[in-house]
Amino acid sequence: MTRYAFLELTSCGDCLSELYMNPEINKLLEEGEIVYWPAYGIVGDPEEIGEVDVTFIAGTVRTRRDLEELEKFRRISRIVVAYGTCSIYGGLNGLTALLEPRAIADGEYVKLLMPTVKPVTDYIEPDILVPGCPPTREVMARLAKTLKKYISGGKPEKKIFLIPGEVLCKHCPRRPSNPEKAEMPGIRDPNEVVDDGRCFIEQGILCLGPVTANGCNHLCIRFNHPCMGCMGPARGVVDQGLNMIGSIGSILLKSREVKLLFPGLAKELDKLRDPMGYFYRYTLPKAMLTKLALRRRGVE
Amino acid sequence: MDWEPWLIGFLSKWTAGIAAESAGVNRVRYSPNIVLINVPCCGLISPIHVVDAFLQGADGVYIGGALPPANCHYKVGNFKAFKRFYLLKKLMKQFGIEPERIRLEWFVSPQYRKLAKTIDDFVDEIKKLGPITGGVEE
The missing domain is CATH 3.40.50.700 (NADH:ubiquinone oxidoreductase-like, 20kDa subunit)
Known part of the structure; x- marks a missing residue:
């Protein structure tokens, strides 16, 4: 038995x-x-x-x-x-x-x-x-x-x-028709979401889909809530938060950055008040910066 | 105190990289505590590279890119770098690591004196902040 x-x-x-x-x-x-x-x-x-x-x-x-x-x-x-x-x-x-x-x-x-x-x-x-x-x-x-x-x-x-491990966006029902042209028009509050089936990031709402593994069948996304990253990092993602910062850097306001210059971009980025809480909700102990911060306290 | 800071610098090869080369040709001295690495564009430096440098013992990371708005060889690389490291600094602050350990500087290629001066400034600043391990010896 x-x-x-x-x-x-x-x-x-x-x-x-x-x-x-x-x-x-x-x-x-x-x-x-x-x-x-x-x-x-x-x-x-x-x-x-x-x-x-x-x-x-x-x-x-x-x-x-x-x-x-x-x-x-x-x-x-x-x-x-x-x-x-x-x-x-x-x-x-x-x-x-x-x-x-x-x-x-x-x-x-x-x-x-x-x-x-x-x-x-x-x-x-x-x-x-x-x-x-x-x-x-x-x-x-x-x-x-x-x-x-x-x-x-x-x-x-x-x-x-036990999960495929590929990026959540790959089969997302809200995937933009031309992902290479996707642009984030600013940073907005999740409560401003309109359920029109468009990609959250294209609406200016932070969604951790680009760095999260698929294994949930887009449960939250289908019910109009951006991904919070509960499945952990996708294959090839070293650190959910740092990779997400990389993605945001690439697509946030990319057509207007030459007009806004650094002060304008900084003002927009300041709207993201708690990056740690948002990016590492489920993976904080595995974050590279946690390792660094703990090493300073003498904890390995 | 016999501790000396150890720094890493990533320089965009089209602007800050040329400035670093001219600094050598013109015999301008700057602090030997920094190791400079030429990269094609500062917009390709991932936050992972920077945090990895800290994890491997760098006390500060210096990033040199093109002066906005119109000097970047790839047009918008400096904006990408700015957005990434602005956010990374915010994130580091939340983790209790001094955001001053990352320094962003913007150049046009002939500004080699500015490069030498900002590097020396940065080394002094890091000396005040102390080692990345926060005084805990490994």
Whole structure:
């Protein structure tokens, strides 16, 4: 009988519940046995559980206990699935990456926290990576298919990344007819969006599509909301924020820049008040500048 | 203090690059703390190159491009660079890294004295700011 473990580190707890509720995954779980899932009352000492076939991990490593549990389960499990954006890029939990533990907790609790928050992939090597906040039904179906292959034994030879990884804009329903001529006419507030099916960037609204991986079927974009980048960087994108700055530099007001000159451009760029919060909502712990800022604090 | 700053400079080869060459020909001295790299256009420098330079230990990055509006060889490269590094400076400020560590200067090709002077200024400024590691020895 296949033995499953559900490991929730610091997370909102939604990802794994949703995974459990998915019919295809649920069928697999019914045939097997869940040996560890503290959130649903299935507890036990990881030392005494013995070998586990598949461990689903969601969440980030924020506390010292998270790290202990994570390393134990990597040792005892055959296949580790890093599930959700938090476990791969940091997700929303990762937004505390630059805060000192003292700013988050009081008194003796400070000692329980790691010096910074990091995703699971910074500590262990998962076998299957499933990004998404939360992963969509199609991705779950793909996960069920992949797991069936390895259920009787063996493990993937190299890491399996369960989304295509190409840029979101490639198949976007709002893709402009001539992408090379696309121009951003200024920076506008998202609440000014008119749902006329035009590209958000062409309307002056920042959309992280140019740097984000496809795997969500344009869920937000189809419902008239610009991409927030929850799937993490696309293939070839080094750092979501820095690459996005590069794109904005290329297309913002490109036909009027000679008239506006530097002061005019600066005035327009000042309308973007919080670039860090906007560009790194889901990937702050993986940002190159975070690495630099943490190094100055003596945290590696 | 025996710490000396280490800087990287990216120069557009059509303007600042020529200025740097004339500075050599005319025996104008500037600080040896800077390593200058000629690039085809300052508009092709990605923010990733600059942050990568910081990660590898550069204490400051100097970028020299063409004086607007009409001196850029590729017409608009300097505007692209300005937009990128204006935003990058804002971003760095939010991360707690001094935005003064990036210096943008604009040239026409004969201004080699301006190049030497701004580089010396920049080195002095970085000396005041201290190392990029914030005093933590690696």
